Amino acid sequence: xxxxxxxKSKKHSFKRDAILAALxxxxxxxxxxxxxxxxxxxxxxxxxxxxxxNLGLFREEKAAVSLGVVNGEERFDGRTERxxxxxxxxxxxxxxxxxELQEELDTKLxxxxxxxxxxxxxTVLYGYCENCLKNDSVPIxxxxxx
Amino acid sequence: xxxxxxxKSKKHSFKRDAILAALxxxxxxxxxxxxxxxxxxxxxxxxxxxxxxNLGLFREEKAAVSLGVVNGEERFDGRTERxxxxxxxxxxxxxxxxxELQEELDTKLxxxxxxxxxxxxxTVLYGYCENCLKNDSVPIxxxxxx
DNA sequence: ATACGTGCAAAAACTTTGCAGTGAA
DNA sequence: TTCACTGCAAAGTTTTTGCACGTAT
Numbered sequence: 001x002x003x004x005x006x007x008k009s010k011k012h013s014f015k016r017d018a019i020l021a022a023l024x025x026x027x028x029x030x031x032x033x034x035x036x037x038x039x040x041x042x043x044x045x046x047x048x049x050x051x052x053x054n055l056g057l058f059r060e061e062k063a064a065v066s067l068g069v070v071n072g073e074e075r076f077d078g079r080t081e082r083x084x085x086x087x088x089x090x091x092x093x094x095x096x097x098x099x100e101l102q103e104e105l106d107t108k109l110x111x112x113x114x115x116x117x118x119x120x121x122x123t124v125l126y127g128y129c130e131n132c133l134k135n136d137s138v139p140i141x142x143x144x145x146x
Numbered sequence: 147x148x149x150x151x152x153x154k155s156k157k158h159s160f161k162r163d164a165i166l167a168a169l170x171x172x173x174x175x176x177x178x179x180x181x182x183x184x185x186x187x188x189x190x191x192x193x194x195x196x197x198x199x200n201l202g203l204f205r206e207e208k209a210a211v212s213l214g215v216v217n218g219e220e221r222f223d224g225r226t227e228r229x230x231x232x233x234x235x236x237x238x239x240x241x242x243x244x245x246e247l248q249e250e251l252d253t254k255l256x257x258x259x260x261x262x263x264x265x266x267x268x269t270v271l272y273g274y275c276e277n278c279l280k281n282d283s284v285p286i287x288x289x290x291x292x
Numbered sequence: 293a294t295a296c297g298t299g300c301a302a303a304a305a306c307t308t309t310g311c312a313g314t315g316a317a
Numbered sequence: 318t319t320c321a322c323t324g325c326a327a328a329g330t331t332t333t334t335g336c337a338c339g340t341a342t
Contacts, residue, residue, distance in 0.1 A: 013322055047324050069215035086262050108254040115276040116232050126268035130261040159297055193299050
């Protein structure tokens with residue numbers, strides 16, 4: 001009970017806590033299925049529906065954030081400090097934007113257009129990760145579309 | 147047959163052309179369903195499957211771009227000039243990033259981190275649109291999460 | 293004539309939900 | 318005890334696909 005992430009709701013259960021812990025421990029911004037596959041072996045009586053229900057709860061409580069859908073699966077982040085994300089168009093990897101780039105983004109990009117309030121803390125940047133840059137023939141400059 | 151967007155593939159059909167034309171005409175970055183609902187009245191013998199198949203084809207040909215999933219539906223853009231997008235977290239509206247902000251983004255944001263090539267032309271910025279700023283109690287500064 | 297395009301309906305993939313039993317406080 | 322949590326399976330949504338027929342070249 002010591003190192004469990006604080007949640008506003010006092011309601012706990014073994015499985016709920018395990019799901020949040022797994023989400024916070026991981027840095028790969030997993031989907032419901034990925035968390036399920038991680039926990040299922042150690043918690044045999046665990047169902048995917050429970051993962052979905054709890055992820056939804058965490059999102060409501062702001063204990064987790066949805067990063068959008070990548071390759072058909074919604075991805076989540078248990079780190080709730082303000083930060084943006086990088087998504088690899090090659091392999092679908094979801095990464096955190098390094099703090100120094102987050103700062104650059106916040107500082108240099110206008111926070112407001114005439115008609116749109118931009119929340120720079122939720123920006124999603126697309127591109128190609130290290131691995132995909134090495135392996136694939138990735139357009140290194142200019143126009144990249146998927 | 148005059149003002150139809152050029153595609154590399156020479157294959158045309160009345161419906162295919164109509165779908166691409168509708169996609170390019172609209173500025174709201176529609177989903178398959180939205181295009182279907184627009185065209186169905188004037189093209190009674192049109193099926194949703196055909197919309198999906200053609201959107202997939204356009205994406206392959208790079209005649210259209212997927213902007214990701216908003217509220218459960220994949221959104222598309224027929225404008226293939228390099229540009230980023232704004233998505234309203236309030237109403238799901240998808241808008242183009244104004245050219246001057248695109249330029250700012252390109253200029254000021256590093257194009258490359260050590261391990262990730264950022265394609266600034268595909269950035270998705272989240273925030274709140276004019277209408278939602280007016281109507282809802284939107285957090286005006288700081289941490290916004292959904 | 294041949295290859296491609298389409299409607300239709302079935303299936304697939306992901307997520308949500310109702311119900312009845314289990315667990316937490 | 319009481320209310321919340323969960324498994325299970327059914328249902329809901331969006332998207333994909335197989336097949337037979339229709340259309341473009």
